[in-house]
Amino acid sequence: MALSAATPASPTTSTTTAPDATSPASFGNAVALSCRECGERFPLGPIFACTSCFGPLEVAYDYPAGAITRESIAAGPNSIWRYAALLPVPAGVAERPNLNPGFTRLVHARNLARELGMRALHVKDDSGNPTHSFKDRVVAIALEAARTFGMNTLSCSSTGNLAGAVGAAAARAGLRSCVFIPSDLEAGKQVMAAVYGGDLVGIDGTYDDVNRFCSELIGDPIGQDWGFVNVNLRPYYGEGSKTLAYEICEQLGWRIPEQIVIPIASGSQLTKIDKGLAELVKLGLVEDRPYRIFGAQATGCSPVSAAFKAGHDVVRPVRPDTIAKSLAIGNPADGPYVLDICRRTGGAVEDVSDAEVVDSIKLLARTEGIFAETAGGVTVGVLRKLLASGALDPEAETVVLNTGDGLKTLDAVAGTGPSAVIKPTLDAFRAAGLA
Amino acid sequence: MSVSVRIPTILRTYTKDQAEVSVEGGTLQEVIDALEADYPGIRARILDDAGKLRRFVNVYVNDDDVRFADGLATATPDGAGVSIIPAVAGGC
Numbered sequence: 191m192a193l194s195a196a197t198p199a200s201p202t203t204s205t206t207t208a209p210d211a212t213s214p215a216s217f218g219n220a221v222a223l224s225c226r227e228c229g230e231r232f233p234l235g236p237i238f239a240c241t242s243c244f245g246p247l248e249v250a251y252d253y254p255a256g257a258i259t260r261e262s263i264a265a266g267p268n269s270i271w272r273y274a275a276l277l278p279v280p281a282g283v284a285e286r287p288n289l290n291p292g293f294t295r296l297v298h299a300r301n302l303a304r305e306l307g308m309r310a311l312h313v314k315d316d317s318g319n320p321t322h323s324f325k326d327r328v329v330a331i332a333l334e335a336a337r338t339f340g341m342n343t344l345s346c347s348s349t350g351n352l353a354g355a356v357g358a359a360a361a362r363a364g365l366r367s368c369v370f371i372p373s374d375l376e377a378g379k380q381v382m383a384a385v386y387g388g389d390l391v392g393i394d395g396t397y398d399d400v401n402r403f404c405s406e407l408i409g410d411p412i413g414q415d416w417g418f419v420n421v422n423l424r425p426y427y428g429e430g431s432k433t434l435a436y437e438i439c440e441q442l443g444w445r446i447p448e449q450i451v452i453p454i455a456s457g458s459q460l461t462k463i464d465k466g467l468a469e470l471v472k473l474g475l476v477e478d479r480p481y482r483i484f485g486a487q488a489t490g491c492s493p494v495s496a497a498f499k500a501g502h503d504v505v506r507p508v509r510p511d512t513i514a515k516s517l518a519i520g521n522p523a524d525g526p527y528v529l530d531i532c533r534r535t536g537g538a539v540e541d542v543s544d545a546e547v548v549d550s551i552k553l554l555a556r557t558e559g560i561f562a563e564t565a566g567g568v569t570v571g572v573l574r575k576l577l578a579s580g581a582l583d584p585e586a587e588t589v590v591l592n593t594g595d596g597l598k599t600l601d602a603v604a605g606t607g608p609s610a611v612i613k614p615t616l617d618a619f620r621a622a623g624l625a
Numbered sequence: 626m627s628v629s630v631r632i633p634t635i636l637r638t639y640t641k642d643q644a645e646v647s648v649e650g651g652t653l654q655e656v657i658d659a660l661e662a663d664y665p666g667i668r669a670r671i672l673d674d675a676g677k678l679r680r681f682v683n684v685y686v687n688d689d690d691v692r693f694a695d696g697l698a699t700a701t702p703d704g705a706g707v708s709i710i711p712a713v714a715g716g717c
């Protein structure tokens with residue numbers, strides 16, 4: 191594959207990222223990677239699948255008793271780094287060049303709640319992150335791991351948002367980036383992925399083809415010293431999504447909401463929000479009370495929703511066809527765990543049509559002044575559908591996630607434009623019937 | 626039927642670090658059995674106790690996910706390429 195001129199890390203930058211994986215301090219309170227399937231433990235390293243059973247690895251911690259309090263967190267920076275003690279990152283992480291994502295607003299959505307007949311609804315608006323999606327959270331953690339492992343290139347397979355987040359984070363950290371996307375993504379996402387100066391490679395295929403290609407690349411000498419944030423760094427990457435759970439609870443006054451609606455692509459975000467909530471309970475930072483987690487997909491790519499409704503515990507892959515391209519993973523890695531979590535908590539997984547996605551983008555914009563990308567339309571659409579079916583309780587305190595910015599998927603609402611085009615005269619304005 | 630099989634990093638301890646090996650077999654099941662004959666122990670990593678593909682492994686025959694085809698019964702024509710890939714990547 192021919193790559194255009196790269197932005198190589200300067201020699202001085204690479205010496206500052208010398209491998210330091212042997213130092214436990216590099217990963218804070220994290221102590222190991224453990225297999226979600228069989229429990230086998232592995233030393234912290236750039237690995238992602240269990241050698242015994244192929245199961246996904248996740249970060250395991252040994253928290254110092256009593257040291258993590260609401261006060262110690264509140265004293266931290268207004269970014270995800272206020273939760274550094276709960277993440278696999280070194281002390282002083284906030285001072286290293288990074289995008290400082292997180293601490294996005296939790297909007298009390300009174301207008302939308304009224305329209306939907308709900309008592310208490312909040313929108314966690316992650317479009318306010320540096321590259322306008324929640325992906326800055328996951329990439330920030332993966333970047334730290336890449337630095338610790340001495341990797342020279344940051345990479346990923348992406349449906350767009352992750353590519354932008356990786357490009358920006360690598361630029362800021364002085365690393366080279368080379369990211370891979372399906373070649374038919376939205377123009378806005380392609381621009382955002384390329385503008386930071388790394389390499390952007392369009393692949394003729396679906397996201398699942400791109401992902402498979404990246405999985406093979408890390409096993410090849412070409413991919414040596416490359417950190418694929420969602421492949422060989424995936425255990426660290428995933429931890430970034432826990433910060434959504436922490437922030438939501440802290441912003442609610444250290445309370446777990448009763449219902450949370452979360453978009454699903456690979457399902458990583460949903461599973462890690464659940465992990466984050468469990469950690470807060472374990473640490474005594476929030477009261478242990480039941481919560482229900484709901485997953486949202488677009489009907490044109492709804493393998494998890496289909497499995498949920500059919501009562502299956504495996505997810506049969508599909509070939510995506512939806513305008514919600516950021517969620518278009520036909521073969522979601524965390525699908526089985528999403529099913530477990532939604533069933534265990536008494537939630538559900540639902541899907542909505544592309545027309546409902548567009549409608550829901552407009553509904554959220556019209557009621558709350560929040561312009562969501564298609565993923566947000568999917569999530570709000572599913573909220574609405576689950577309320578109508580009675581699966582969601584309108585009386586329960588609910589948080590719905592908006593994970594990305596509508597400016598990235600303008601095509602979805604194409605045709606939304608001026609109420610009238612007139613001559614600059616009062617008469618013309620009156621004649622247009624808007625006065 | 627000679628088939629070339631791409632081995633993921635986590636299974637290369639069985640294949641003495643070879644990233645690609647050749648075996649004989651007309652179906653995916655036969656290919657996996659042939660792999661086991663050459664590299665004992667590898668089958669139990671790919672298949673569970675019931676002899677089914679583990680839930681976190683993806684297998685492709687010539688770029689096609691075998692779950693879209695006939696699973697372990699998927700035909701592996703002469704010269705086919707089989708890729709075994711951990712399913713846990715991704716997150717977009």
Ligand SMILES: Cc1ncc(COP(=O)(O)O)c(C=O)c1O
Nearest residue numbers: 455456457459516593594716717
């Ligand atoms: C805006 C947005 N929301 C949600 C997701 C879902 O992420 P996950 O793979 O963690 O389920 C994505 C993935 O790209 C995304 O771009």
Ligand SMILES: [Zn+2]
Nearest residue numbers: 225228240243
């Ligand atoms: Zn395992």
